[in-house]
Amino acid sequence: MLLLALPRVFSPTPLRADSDTAVMLDAIRQAGGIAGVGRWFGGDWLLENGFYRPITSLSLTLDYMLYGETAWGYRFTNWLLIVLTVAGAYGLVRLYGRLIGVPYAEWLAWGTAVALALQFGGFTQRLGQWSTWWWVGLVAVGVLGVQGGLPKLQTRGEWLWMGLAIGAIFWGFERLLSADYTRLIEWVPSRTALLASALGVWGTYALIRGAEQRQWGWLLLGCCLYLLALGAYEQPVMVVFVLMACAIAFRSRWGGWSVRVAGSALLMVLIVVALRLSFITTEPSPYQRQQVRSSLSGPIVSYFTELVPPLEQWFYWTVVLPTPEVWLFREPWDRLMALLLYGGVLVAFWQRRALLGGAFLWHALTFLPMVFLHFFEHYMCLPQVGKSLFDVALILWGIEIGGKLGVKNAPSP
Secondary structure (H helix, E strand, C coil), X not given: CHHHHHHHHHCCCCHHHCXXXXXXXXXXXXXXXXXXXXXXXXXXXXXXXXXXXXXXXHHHHHHHXXXXXXXXXXXXXXXXXXXXXXXXXXXXHHHHHHHCCCCCHHHHHHHHHHHHHHHHCCCXXXXXXXXXXXXXXXXXXHHHHHHCCCCCCCCHHHHHHXXXXXXXXXXXXXXXXXCCCCCCCCCHHHHHHHXXXXXXXXXXXXXXXXXXXXXXXXXHHHHHHHHHHHHHCCHHHHHHHHHHHHHHHCHHHHCCHHHHHHHHHHHHHHHHHHXXXXXXXXXXXXXXXXXXXCCCHHHHHHHHHHHCHHHHHHHHHHXXXXXXXXXXXXXXXXXXXXXXXXXXXXXXXXHCHHHHHHHHHHXXXXXXXXXXXXXXXXXXXXXXXXXXXXXXXXXXXXXXHHHHHCCCCCCCC
C-alpha cells in the first residue's frame, strides 16, 4: 500500500525551499560531510538549537554523501523509515496480542499496519471525506454477509449490545480516519521523528521478545535499537515507562527477565542523558523557549481531548445548551449521537482492558511531552502506533460482538 505513496518521493518541491533543510545541508557541508560526522556525536545537532541528536545527524549526512542535494534521495529515506515503522508495528502488535492471549492477534497486527500505512502515506485525507457511517455500514454488510442475514434481536440486552458494538466501530473509524499526515515524506526535518519511531518500535519489539524467549541476543539488539532511537529524537524516552509497565504486568511470566528488560531500557536512557549533559548546556535555547506553549491550560485541554475525544464537546455544550434554538440544526444531534455511542468504547475498554489499556498507555505516554510544544505533524508518529492499535481493536471488538449476536444470545458483560 505504501508503494502508492512513492510518487510523493519525487515531489518537484526543491530541497532548499524549506529553511530548516537548507540550514542542515549547510551544516553538513561545512563540517566536511561524512568526514566530519564525529562533530555531531560530541555536541549539538545540525540545527544547533539545543538538542542532542547524533543519529539523525548521521542519517542526513549519509544521505548527503549518497545523493548530494538531490531531493528525492532524502524523501526516499523518509519513505523507507515509514515502511520500517509499519513493519515494526505489525510485529510488535502481533507479539503483544499473543502475549496477552488475544485470539485474533494476526488480524489485529494486520489491521494496525494497514491503518498506519494509510495514515503515514497520506491516504486518510481522501478516505476521511466519506462519512464515518459509510464505513460502519460497510462493516455491517460484511458481518451480515458472513452470518447469512440479519441477527434476530429479541431482548433489550441484545439491542443494547448491538448499540455498543456499533458505537465501538463508529469511534474506531472516526479516530482512525481523522489521523492525517500530509508531509512526512516530503518534509526532510521529519527525519527526527521517523527515525526515532522506526528504531523505537523495533527496539521495543526486540526487548519484549528477548524477555519472552529469554534470549540475550534479542535483549542486546533491543538495547542497541532503543539507544539509537534516543539518539535520534527525545520522544522515545517515554517508551521506557511502557517497558516498565510490561515488566510489572508480566513479572510472573518473565521472572528475572522483567528486571533485565526494564533495567536495560532505563540504562539506555541514562546513557543518552549523560551524553547530552556532557556535550550540551542545560540552558534552554531561544528556539526551545519559542516552542514551549505559553500557558498550561492549552496543553491540558489538548492532551485529554486527544486521548478522550468526547471531552472536546464540553466547550461546545456550554455554548449550545443556553440557546435551545440550535436544536433546529443537525450539528448538536450529531454530537449527541457520537457522545452516546462512546459508551461502546468504554465497555470495549473494560472487556479488553489488557489490549486497549496497553495501546492507550503507549499513546498517552509518548504524546505527553509533545503536548507542551507548539504542534508539528511529526510529533504524532510514535503515539500513532498506540492510537491506531486502539482504534483497530475497537473495530474488531465491535465486529466480534456483532458476530456473536448473529448466532446466539448477547454475551455476558
